[in-house]
Amino acid sequence: MSVLEEAQKTIQYVFTHPALLEEALTHKSHLQGKQGESLKDNERLEFLGDAVLGLIISEYLARTYPDVTEGDLSQTRAQLVRQSALAQAARRLELGSLLRLGRGEELTHGREKSSLLANTLEAVIAAIFLDGGLAPARVFVLKALEQNLMALDQSNLLANRQDYKSQLQEWCQQQCSTIPEYHLVSESGPDHEKVFEVEVSIRGAIQGRGIGYNKKSAEQEAAKYAYSRVRTCENIT
Numbered sequence: 001m002s003v004l005e006e007a008q009k010t011i012q013y014v015f016t017h018p019a020l021l022e023e024a025l026t027h028k029s030h031l032q033g034k035q036g037e038s039l040k041d042n043e044r045l046e047f048l049g050d051a052v053l054g055l056i057i058s059e060y061l062a063r064t065y066p067d068v069t070e071g072d073l074s075q076t077r078a079q080l081v082r083q084s085a086l087a088q089a090a091r092r093l094e095l096g097s098l099l100r101l102g103r104g105e106e107l108t109h110g111r112e113k114s115s116l117l118a119n120t121l122e123a124v125i126a127a128i129f130l131d132g133g134l135a136p137a138r139v140f141v142l143k144a145l146e147q148n149l150m151a152l153d154q155s156n157l158l159a160n161r162q163d164y165k166s167q168l169q170e171w172c173q174q175q176c177s178t179i180p181e182y183h184l185v186s187e188s189g190p191d192h193e194k195v196f197e198v199e200v201s202i203r204g205a206i207q208g209r210g211i212g213y214n215k216k217s218a219e220q221e222a223a224k225y226a227y228s229r230v231r232t233c234e235n236i237t
Contacts, residue, residue: 007098011124013140015131020045024123025095027116029102042123045130049122052129053081056141060149066217069164069224080148086118089144095120164223168200171227178203180226182219185209198222202230 004018007025015021028041057080061073068076079085090096096111099120111117121144129137142149165180172178185197198218199209207229210221 003098003100010093010095010098011128011140012143013128013132013136015127017131020127020131021124022100024127025098025120026100027102027120030100032102042120045123045126046119047126048129049124049126050081052125052134052137053086053122053141056134056138057081057145059138060142062213066212066214067220069220076152080145083114083118085145085148086121087114089148090117090121092147093121093144095124164220164227168223168227168230171230172202176202180207180223182222184215200226202226 003025004021007021008014008018023040024042024045026039026041028043031039031041054077057077058073061068061076065073065076096117099111099116101111125137125141128140168180172180181201183199183201185199187194187196189195195211195213196215196218197209197211198215198221199206200219200222201207208222208224208226210218210223210225212218212221
């Protein structure tokens with residue numbers, strides 16, 4: 001079995017254009033001293049893979065935790081895509097053994113370096129994306145990071161969120177003897193990717209708008225904006 005065949009078996013994806021996978025597994029040290037326009041290292045793919053990975057993880061978190069605030073989601077995403085997490089996933093896939101390295105990296109145990117492994121994983125993500133599109137790239141990423149995703153402590157994540165709807169309602173009742181009202185402004189997109197826009201009014205005046213993948217998360221965003229605006233009854237007309 002060739003290295004490319006072994007690599008495709010490992011990542012569970014068969015390439016239409018195997019040259020993309022070859023590029024993803026080629027470290028720049030492998031090309032030192034070699035000539036040839038057809039030779040490419042994986043830095044270009046690493047750049048693209050970083051963006052594709054961020055999109056896939058952002059989408060996953062937004063759908064899985066619709067009520068968690070943007071700040072908490074951003075922190076969680078950062079944990080999932082940090083170098084140590086990606087290197088851990090690359091080790092589980094044994095990507096290090098598939099790399100094409102130069103002599104210098106071989107001598108300094110390049111196949112075990114976290115930075116190199118993380119970069120290679122991103123390059124592989126980009127190679128799959130370019131070869132087959134977002135769907136197979138998503139399957140690969142969620143499978144590769146499955147252990148990390150399962151390890152997310154949902155209870156802590158949810159506990160750390162701020163319930164802006166409750167805070168806004170409590171403020172309105174205490175300060176203005178009223179409650180906020182939420183109205184669905186628009187609903188767009190296909191059934192599996194609906195986007196909702198909601199506005200919140202206090203005493204008939206619109207105080208905030210929010211967008212989310214469901215009405216509940218859109219209401220939270222609207223309440224968050226409104227709560228940051230209103231501080232005294234005089235602000236409510």
